[in-house]
Each structure stands twice: as C-alpha cells, then as structure tokens.
Amino acid sequence: MTDAARTPGGTMGLGLWVVLIFSVLIGLMSYRYLVPGGLGLAPDILANRFTKYGVLTLHAGFAATALILGPFQFIPALRRGRPRLHRRIGTAYVVCCLAAGAAGLVLSFGALTGPVSTAGFGLLAVAWLLTTGQAWRLAKARRFVEHERWMIRSFALTLAAVTLRAYLPFAFLSPFGYDDTYRAISFLAWVPNLIAAEVFLASRRPRSSPYPG
Structure with a gap:
C-alpha cells in the first residue's frame, strides 16, 4: 500500500473501503446460490452445462467467501496489529480461491x-x-514483500466477481448482441483488473516488509 493508503483520509484508503463494501455486498448476495432453489434467481446469462452437477454452487460459495475475506488482508492495522488473525484469514482466503x-x-x-x-473464464481460473498459489508459497517462505505483491494480483482477479456484475447489464443492452457481448465480458471482467494491479505495483516505491517479525 502507498503512504496515502495508511492515512484515514488518503485516496487509496478511501478506495480500499469502497472495494471492501462492494466485495462484502456482492459476496453476501452470491450466497443465494447456496440456498435450495437459489439458482433459479440467477439470470440466464449464468446458465452452464455443469450447473446441474453442483459445480456452480461450489464455485459461488468459495468465491463469495474469498471476495469477502480478501479486502481485510490489505488493512494495515490488522496486518501489523493482529498478525495471527491476518494469517488465519489469509489461509482461509487461499483455500477458498483454490477451490473456487x-x-x-x-x-x-x-x-x-x-x-x-x-x-x-478458463484463463481467469488458471x-x-x-x-494465489504463488502468494501462498511466498508467505510460507516468509518472503513477505513479494507475497504482498502476488496477493494484490490474486485479489485483482478475485474482484472479477464485482467487475463481471458491472458489465453484465451491457450484455442485454449492447447492439452487438447478448452472446457476443458476453464473450467479450469473459475477458473484460478480469484482464483490466490485472493490468490495473500491475500499473499500481509498478508505481510503488520499494520498501521493507509490511509484516512484523
């Protein structure tokens, strides 16, 4: 995080809170897929050949939990003041990301x-x-500066759940048609997120480990 992120009034601090609010809201909404009959509330655009096998329910449940947990990993007060809790949340986040x-x-x-x-969507999953696997590996190796950078990349991809929903209305309104627009969204939901993460990482000043100990 930049120095601005460390101050309550900093631009990045505000951005983090916005991300946290949207992540929690979308994550909680996604738990409807775990309720019997909840898939019936999903738009037809989410139809999938494997839905009947429970794969969508599995994906939605773990992805929603990762989305809710992710922003808390970047709160400096939690990361520095409660390192054990940070590690537990991080472990749960990694498990959820890998399963989802x-x-x-x-x-x-x-x-x-x-x-x-x-x-x-296949490239997004890969x-x-x-x-996420690289972030976990680096944390286990106590290479925390590199770990944080890979966690930022991982969460940028987790946020595809938010950006996907931001783009979905265009699939219904686009003059190019529903199917073609959805095909574009399968990349737009995550590629710009990853590019934004890389731009952010490239703009950061080198610094010491963000973790105590």
Missing part, C-alpha cells in the same frame, strides 16, 4: 456461449490459481 478457481476452470468448459467464453 478449480471449480471455475471446470465451469469454463461448460460455457454455453462457446469457446471464446471458455478461453476467457491465473487465479497461479497467483
């Missing part, structure tokens, strides 16, 4: 809008698994 990513990879092959959507 594996389920998301399976779901990508069931996309009803064809191979472009399969590629978009990138999510790799960035």
Whole structure:
C-alpha cells in the first residue's frame, strides 16, 4: 500500500473501503446460490452445462467467501496489529480461491456461449490459481514483500466477481448482441483488473516488509 493508503483520509484508503463494501455486498448476495432453489434467481446469462452437477454452487460459495475475506488482508492495522488473525484469514482466503478457481476452470468448459467464453473464464481460473498459489508459497517462505505483491494480483482477479456484475447489464443492452457481448465480458471482467494491479505495483516505491517479525 502507498503512504496515502495508511492515512484515514488518503485516496487509496478511501478506495480500499469502497472495494471492501462492494466485495462484502456482492459476496453476501452470491450466497443465494447456496440456498435450495437459489439458482433459479440467477439470470440466464449464468446458465452452464455443469450447473446441474453442483459445480456452480461450489464455485459461488468459495468465491463469495474469498471476495469477502480478501479486502481485510490489505488493512494495515490488522496486518501489523493482529498478525495471527491476518494469517488465519489469509489461509482461509487461499483455500477458498483454490477451490473456487478449480471449480471455475471446470465451469469454463461448460460455457454455453462457446469457446471464446471458455478461453476467457478458463484463463481467469488458471491465473487465479497461479497467483494465489504463488502468494501462498511466498508467505510460507516468509518472503513477505513479494507475497504482498502476488496477493494484490490474486485479489485483482478475485474482484472479477464485482467487475463481471458491472458489465453484465451491457450484455442485454449492447447492439452487438447478448452472446457476443458476453464473450467479450469473459475477458473484460478480469484482464483490466490485472493490468490495473500491475500499473499500481509498478508505481510503488520499494520498501521493507509490511509484516512484523
């Protein structure tokens, strides 16, 4: 986090709170997929060949939990003042991302809008698994500066759950048609997030470990 992120009135501090609020709201809304009959509340755009096997329920449940937990990993007061709690939340986040990513990879092959959507969501799942796995590996090796950078990348991909929902209305309104727009969204939901994360990381000043001890 930049110095601005460390001050209550800093721009990045405000941004973090905005991300936290949207993440928690979208995450809680996504738990409807865990309620019997909850899939019936999902728009047709989420239809998938593997939904009937429970893969979407599995993906939604773990992804929603990762989305809710993720922002708390970047709160400096929690990270520095409660390192044990930070590690526990981080472990839960990693487990949820890996489970949701594996389920998301399976779901990508069931996309009803064809191979472009399969590629978009499949690459998202693979990138999510790799960035999260790398973040976990670096934390275990106590390479915390690098760990934080990979966690930022991982959470940028977790936030695809938010940006996907921001783009979904355009699938219904787009002059290019529902299917073609959804194919574009399968990439737009996460590629700009990852680019933004890389720009942010490139702009940061080198500094020491953000973690105590």
